[in-house]
Amino acid sequence: MQFNRRGFLRSASLLAGLSLTEMEAMAALQQVSTGGKPVADDDETYWQNVRQLFPLTREWAYLNNGTMGPSPYPVIEAVRNGMMDGDHHGGYGGWENTAKKLAAFVGADENEIALTHNVTDGINITCWGVPLRRGDEVILTTHEHVGNAFPWLNRRKLHGIVIKTFTPAATAVETLERIEALITNRTRAIAVPHIPCTQGQVLPAKEICTLARERGIYSIIDGAHGPGMLMLDLHDMGCDTYASCCHKWMLGPKGTGFLYVRKGFQNTLQTYFVGGGSDDGKWNMALETPKMGKYADSAHRYYGGTQALGLYKGVDAAIDFINTIGMQNIHNRIQMLGGYTQQRLLLLGDRVELITPTEARSRCAVNGFRIQGVDYAKFYTQCAENKIRIRMVAENGLNSLRVSTHIYNTTAEVDMLIAQVKKALG
Secondary structure (H helix, E strand, O other): OOOOHHHHHHHHHHHHOOOOOHHHHHHHHHHHOOOOOOOOOOOHHHHHHHHOOOOOOOOOEEOEOOOOOOOOHHHHHHHHHHHHHHHHHOOOOOHHHHHHHHHHHHOOOHHHEEEEOOHHHHHHHHHHHOOOOOOOEEEEEOOOOHHHHHHHHHHHHHHOOEEEEEOOOOOHHHHHHHHHHHOOOOEEEEEEEOOOOOOOOOOOHHHHHHHHHHOOOEEEEEOOOOEOOEOOOHHHHOOOEEEEEOOOOOOOOOOOEEEEEOHHHOOOOOOOOOOOOOEOOOOEOOOOOOEOOOEOOOHHHHOOOOOOHHHHHHHHHHHHHHHHHOHHHHHHHHHHHHHHHHHHHHOOOOOEEEOOOOOHHHOOOEEEEEEOOOOHHHHHHHHHHOOEEOEEEOHHHOOEEEEEOOOOOOHHHHHHHHHHHHHHHO
């Protein structure tokens, strides 16, 4: 890809004030491009060059990518350029082109991608569009984010559906068995996270979707943490819908997301929020009986109206940035850091409870833990006082802690966290 180097340097100086010389910036841009070749997950020289492309302050150890992924300079510059392009020429549109790029990135077709603002947008489109009647059952986990839990709880309140829950097990096989045990002849949907935000367990999404399909059940995946961390192919996964965002592991602009709706499922998933682009363009209010026209023959039926061109140019740049490094290289680095975090926590003994599975296929870059005898909120404050950013997990009474690492992190930053755990243990 081609970065706007002049713009990158302007962003670097204006937005972050980093002590990064022009020579260092140029070198960093050149050295992160892998040409499709593998990079060792422990090649610290390479990954430090990547780190230079982020405005993220070095005063803090940022171990909370699961909440919000900081964007690199090329993404920030693309947002600016996208805004300038629209404001300079006064043109309309252009954001819809991002659907094609997103589709290629996640293993889908362009006509299966709806642009949204975040995961919650996509979950709501799906939750309210799935045909359900009073008494129909939907399976969720006990580890839901509010963005997946509350839409379904609201539909239960308004429409009388039944919600059944399970707690993910230590292995993928056991987790699948727990889901299967909940299925009855009233089960209509399995609506679970690909990776729960609470402790980062990778659920066996493909097997869940296969099970759902074999039983005539809708498979609805909360994919907030998949794209940009896992090697993703939604066609291979076989889900009916997959809601995600671009501001976490994809390192894209905040306020951008997408919803995948399988082509064969689009006539089942009812659209309610419609506008320009949601139809075939044949609506007419000037007729004696106003005419609506037909829904668009694509996932564009699920969104309409004006989008932010600059933000979606930023999404394009985020995908380019990931591809420049190589998704497999990023996945390997993330897995290494996640595994290192687990190992260091486990070495601390029985007073530290790791609540994320150690099974290789069930773990990623997000780890949840508790410290026996130490209030989780107090430890969070301790970390903040020592300039380490993690996340408290108060949802569903879990009262735990979460650490999530990305390519800009180092094992030394993880060690800083471990030092604070040791201090808390006394």
